[in-house]
Amino acid sequence: MAELYNHREVETKWQKVWDDEKAFKTSEDYSKPKYYALVEFPYPSGQGLHVGHPRPYTALDIVARKRRMQGYNVLYPMGWDAFGLPTENYAIQNHIHPKIVTENNVARFKNQLHSLGYSFDWDREVNTTDPNYYKWTQWIFLKLFKAGLAYKSEMPINWCTSCKVGLANEEVVNGVCERCGSEVVRKVKSQWMLKITEYADKLIEGLDGVDYIEKVKVSQKNWIGKSTGAEVDFSIKDKEDKLRIYTTRCDTLFGVTYMVVSPEHPIIDKYRDELKNWDEISAYREQAARKSDFERAELAKEKTGVKIDGMTAINPVNNKEIPIFISDYVLMSYGTGAIMAVPAHDERDWDFAKKFGLPIIEVVAGGKNVQEEVYTDVATGILCNSGFLDGLNVAEAKEKMIAFLEEKGIGTAKTNFKLRDWVFSRQRYWGEPIPIVQCEKCGYVPIDESELPLELPEVDSYMPTDNGESPIAMMTDWVNTTCPCCGGAAKRETDTMPQWAGSSWYFLRYTDPTNAEALASKEALNYWMPVDWYNGGMEHTTLHLLYSRFWHKFLYDEKVVPCSEPYMKRTSHGMILGSNGEKMSKSRGNVVNPDDIVRDYGADTLRTYEMFIGAFDLSASWSEDGVKGCRRFLERVWKLQDIMTDDIAYSKDMETKMHQTIKKVSNDFENLKYNTAIAAMMALINDFYKKNAVTKGEFKTLLTLLNPVAPHMTEELWQITGFEGKVYQTTWPEYDEAKTVEATVEIAVQINGKTKATLVIGKEDAKEDVIAKAKEAIADKLTGTIVKEIYVPGRIVNIVQK
């Protein structure tokens, strides 16, 4: 009888063996085929590892382990995205240096990850807060600055009232701070910005060449928000100035019955003295300014606005005089801050026109009465009431109109994006210092590369200031410096970089993590990049993914990296929810600590369970019973020792099943179908128990297939059984396609599509014979006239009778 399975002993033992043997050290032999598997590196929070973390880590650990057995040189690294607010807030509250907090958290995380038996190459660990790392983050920033892609700008930013920090648009969710949930207000500040908009087109085009799951591609495209249309100049009656608008529907120009400008539009200030209802306009502007963007959007249902009295516009295609309104449904931040309104064919314009009693002119026929219902279908509509466009479809009309506008010099084709430049400044301590000094004479001057890393100064307090300056600003010794350009007195930039900075290029550093001369050597980058498979959370598909692709594309243009896209394949895992189906949180009391599971059931059980829990990309609820079921499965594998025979080959009756299982597990591991791969192995051992026997050869194959999921136990069994070497050094089993097919199959015999009997036939049996046998089997039920006989080889016989 086998000894009882003691997971603590077994797991500690093998973790030590792997460490001692440097079992998963990445080779620097660049002649072997490479495989770069990447998971998002965690933020080492004070709470320690969450049961959500092991899901993606285990999934790609399986892929990495399998690839090694298939002969690849595998890079599967891990590191720490350690700058960030929670650490800083903890430091403030407890008066501990964030560096110390980070060290402690990292140590704990590392221990926890180690206890799960991941095959990370810990020699390549990176930490974004390490000066030797952020030296290169700063270096990239300098490159961006020199290329004109980093600039400082006075602009209204999203200011979190609680974090006291500016946020990128992407970090504001439903009008509140993504991180702390506090109110976000608009505040004008001078901010470092990165011109991600310059790469908008490349970021869309690049998606065609990569293998991302569809919804990730869609959300990247939505976020960038490309639209094609035209800019058109409307003249203002009796004025020199033109009012330029952006539209995607220049085909509807004949249907324009009024215009709307955003409350912030400069034209209003320019002609304020001539406007007859200035008081009304100014009151509306104040009201709009007080609202945050969020409130403006929230109040979307009811349109508001004021007609500008004393200024009208002329429609350039028919010279009609039309009124101009101001309304906050037009945003200054998109397009030109002014629109032409075509109420018949735009929902918002229609609402507005109805409210203010403005004329609605149909210019695209095909809908119902536009006085009663807006018509926006561009696919089937035909132009009418539109002079030279009449009779054309929408696409043709657009084209003809643009040609007309360009010929007359009143408009041009124009592409717009929703994507805004990236607000890159944070007024906090725990981030990378921005390596720029401000000189009164020379302006913003980059520090010399030789001075990198520009290390964070020691400060007395990490508390952010109410005036919106980083605590670093207090450190005058550090702040006051000399200008690298003229040598005169200058001040250092005191804003730091956002957390996204360090994670925008970390995958490059893993390829050559200790390089002091470059962010990584050319050889390492040429060999390892791009990442072959990158898995991460859906919550990072718009932010981190976009930012890191932007940096990568920039570095590609700078000839720093060898490929234009960083990740060949991107997948996403679902969240692990509490047993009540809600998100795990302390306040809900449904948090599961992975340490407890490792202690009570073992790392292999936790790994198996998280892979078995359900479809990888969907969220799944935690179930302790499910954990027990997986532990039971592993124990049943353990006890196979007792029924093992000495035969090193597959037994005759199991041969097909073995080949089928190898095929299924191999394919499922590649396609994120870990749950069905494990189910197949469960079914296999159920068969062994049914027979009450497993050959040594079968056992060996099972251990190899199961090893990526449950590495500790399979190594132990491998050793107990006396197989040579270690499982991690063995080769992945092959299957023979011909042998996955059974010699005989059971097929269903149906009458009119309803199964009436089953029949065992030879795989190669002729159609006539099978049908004859089938008819025999259901002879008593064949009462009508047979109209059709269908045989799908190896599957089904269907007799159609009347």
Place this chain on the structure above:
RNA sequence: GCCGGCGUGUCGGAAUGGCAGACGAGGCAGACUCAAAAUCUGUUGUGGGCAACCACGUAUGGGUUCAAGUCCCAUCGCCGGCACCA
């Protein structure tokens, strides 16, 4: 509102258009035990019948097909993302 995704036993979930419910959990019955736990064996979609068997079943209503959970149309519900982007 727009764009994705989904809807299958008691539960988590399987099913290249070809015998729905693999695998796991839970339940029930039995074995072992003084007993319990653990383990093992059997059973477990619903309705009817002693039975072999019959009928019905993948959100709802239609359709295509010899055959539909799977394809098409409509409806309802849930989840996620975007949201006055002109």
